Amino acid sequence: MTDRITEKLQRMQEQLAAGAISRRDFLRYTTMMGVTVGAAEALAACAPKPTPTAVPPTKVPPTAVPPTAVPPTAVAPTAVAPTAPAPAAEKQPAAGRMIRYNPQLCTGCLVCAFACADKWMTKYFPEEAADTINLEFSRIRPMRFQWVDVLNQCQDCRLIKWAEGSTAAPCEQVCPQAAIHTVPEGQGEASYTGYGYLTVDRELCTGLDLCGRCLEVCEDQFGSGISFDPIQKKAQICSRCGGLPACVDACPEPGALAFFPQQSNGRYWANTPSAMAELLFMKIYQQRRTV
Numbered sequence: 001m002t003d004r005i006t007e008k009l010q011r012m013q014e015q016l017a018a019g020a021i022s023r024r025d026f027l028r029y030t031t032m033m034g035v036t037v038g039a040a041e042a043l044a045a046c047a048p049k050p051t052p053t054a055v056p057p058t059k060v061p062p063t064a065v066p067p068t069a070v071p072p073t074a075v076a077p078t079a080v081a082p083t084a085p086a087p088a089a090e091k092q093p094a095a096g097r098m099i100r101y102n103p104q105l106c107t108g109c110l111v112c113a114f115a116c117a118d119k120w121m122t123k124y125f126p127e128e129a130a131d132t133i134n135l136e137f138s139r140i141r142p143m144r145f146q147w148v149d150v151l152n153q154c155q156d157c158r159l160i161k162w163a164e165g166s167t168a169a170p171c172e173q174v175c176p177q178a179a180i181h182t183v184p185e186g187q188g189e190a191s192y193t194g195y196g197y198l199t200v201d202r203e204l205c206t207g208l209d210l211c212g213r214c215l216e217v218c219e220d221q222f223g224s225g226i227s228f229d230p231i232q233k234k235a236q237i238c239s240r241c242g243g244l245p246a247c248v249d250a251c252p253e254p255g256a257l258a259f260f261p262q263q264s265n266g267r268y269w270a271n272t273p274s275a276m277a278e279l280l281f282m283k284i285y286q287q288r289r290t291v
């Protein structure tokens with residue numbers, strides 16, 4: 001086991017002990033790192049225990065001593081400010097951002113995809129999600145090419161108003177059901193949709209077997225930010241979790257995934273995964289990828 005993995009395991013044990021992650025998450029993340037289920041259970045069991053809270057000593061009733069009559073000296077009460085711990089700042093959703101990943105920091109561990117799949121599968125198929133996580137529910141899709149890993153995800157690309165007459169997304173334009181739409185700030189479901197990000201209305205989408213036009217248009221150009229759930233085959237798109245991306249929070253590599261202000265139309269960032277793999281390879285190794 002490398003030092004980095006050992007270090008990460010220790011960090012997760014500390015987080016488990018502090019209650020920052022659940023036991024289920026601990027087991028999930030450690031097994032994804034290649035630890036066997038038995039070993040993961042053992043690691044969870046030997047996570048450092050939280051320091052026990054000091055128990056105040058039991059008060060022993062004082063033996064009654066006849067009081068000596070001493071006139072009490074008046075002491076002005078000192079105002080002691082209560083030392084209540086400051087509440088943890090709650091994350092606020094952010095609009096106008098994009099998710100970018102740094103391929104040099106991304107290790108291809110799939111934790112982002114598990115977090116995404118877990119979130120959406122639990123939302124739409126809680127029964128199936130009770131004992132399994134299916135990566136097909138993930139809207140962020142790590143793809144393994146020879147020598148480079150590529151994260152594929154909707155880049156929120158838009159048509160160009162002056163040239164194409166609209167600022168809609170191509171998938172939004174072609175959907176015959178108007179199922180793909182932008183949910184404005186103030187609407188949507190907190191931590192799932194809203195804040196100006198795209199979403200798919202599952203009631204309206206007729207699914208891959210009958211339609212799939214959104215997939216085609218995206219795949220032709222960028223390839224593809226659209227996926228389909230394996231149960232009802234309805235379209236799925238990254239909604240940036242309504243401005244609170246779970247994948248970014250879950251990523252164990254600092255800086256590998258970032259949620260930062262969108263600087264240009266996502267079209268300039270979007271590439272087919274294979275083109276992205278070529279670009280990344282050249283960038284990282286300063287030579288063409290020969291397969």
Ligand code: SF4
Pocket residue numbers: 153154155156157158169170171172198217218222224225226237270
């Ligand atoms: S990248 Fe694909 S899924 Fe995302 S907005 Fe563009 S066409 Fe739609």
Ligand code: SF4
Pocket residue numbers: 174175176177178179180200204205206207208211212213214215235
């Ligand atoms: S598959 Fe669904 S979301 Fe995609 S174009 Fe068809 S109806 Fe619209």
Ligand code: SF4
Pocket residue numbers: 115116119138139140153237238239240241244245246247248
């Ligand atoms: S932002 Fe949310 S929907 Fe998009 S890939 Fe990340 S976890 Fe999935």
